[in-house]
Amino acid sequence: MMMKRLHIPLAVIAIASLVAPSWNASAQTASEDLPIMPETVDLSQGATLYAENCAACHGAELEGQPDWRSPGPDGILPAPPHDDTGHTWHHSDAVLYNYTALGGEEVMARMGLPFDSGMPGFADILTPQEIWNILAYIQSTWPDRIQEMQAVRTEAEISAQGDR
Numbered sequence: 001m002m003m004k005r006l007h008i009p010l011a012v013i014a015i016a017s018l019v020a021p022s023w024n025a026s027a028q029t030a031s032e033d034l035p036i037m038p039e040t041v042d043l044s045q046g047a048t049l050y051a052e053n054c055a056a057c058h059g060a061e062l063e064g065q066p067d068w069r070s071p072g073p074d075g076i077l078p079a080p081p082h083d084d085t086g087h088t089w090h091h092s093d094a095v096l097y098n099y100t101a102l103g104g105e106e107v108m109a110r111m112g113l114p115f116d117s118g119m120p121g122f123a124d125i126l127t128p129q130e131i132w133n134i135l136a137y138i139q140s141t142w143p144d145r146i147q148e149m150q151a152v153r154t155e156a157e158i159s160a161q162g163d164r
Contacts, residue, residue, distance in 0.1 A: 034161050035097040037132050037154075046137025049130055053122065058082050062141060076118045082138045089142055089150040092157040093135065100131050 051060065057079035058064055064081030071077050080086040088096065099107050104117025122131060139147060 034094040034158060035101075035128070036158065037093045037097075037136065038129065041129075041136035042133045043137050043140050045130070046133035046135070046140075049126065049134050050137055053126065054082075054134065057118070062086075062138065074116075076116050079118060082141075084142050084146045088138065089146045090153070091150075092154040093150075094154070094157055096135050097128075097131060100135065101126075101128070 050058075059079075059081065062082040064083075064086055065078035068078040068080045068086070080088065082088045091099075099119060101121055101123040102110075103121030104119035105115055106121055108115035108117065126134070139150065142150070
């Protein structure tokens with residue numbers, strides 16, 4: 001039987017990412033350990049790697065693709081902005097890491113949600129440290145208020161993981 005692929009609204013993805021288990025993307029197996037941003041990151045390398053690996057879809061200025069909230073003719077959502085106008089900052093560090101390392105389709109499949117995603121996984125292209133450097137660079141462009149809200153989400157997820 002062929003399973004129909006669902007085009008899940010971003011709100012559902014956001015909710016699922018909060019309640020779903022996290023994975024260590026470098027091992028690409030289910031794990032109880034959250035990927036946690038290292039204490040040391042290289043923003044300059046992150047900017048360079050972003051330009052080389054992310055800007056083609058997410059924009060040189062992190063602006064995303066036009067009409068990023070509406071699926072294209074292929075049913076796939078365009079790349080969202082990573083600046084403060086998008087939803088990237090709504091997610092914890094672990095969610096951002098997993099989505100970047102594994103790709104959107106794989107992350108959602110591991111949650112049991114079939115989803116066509118234009119976001120490829122980069123775990124075979126970038127090292128975990130390089131992924132963290134890119135994410136840290138993106139975060140460094142956000143206003144302080146947005147950085148603080150995103151940090152609270154990250155801390156809440158880490159705290160919840162410790163309670164298990």
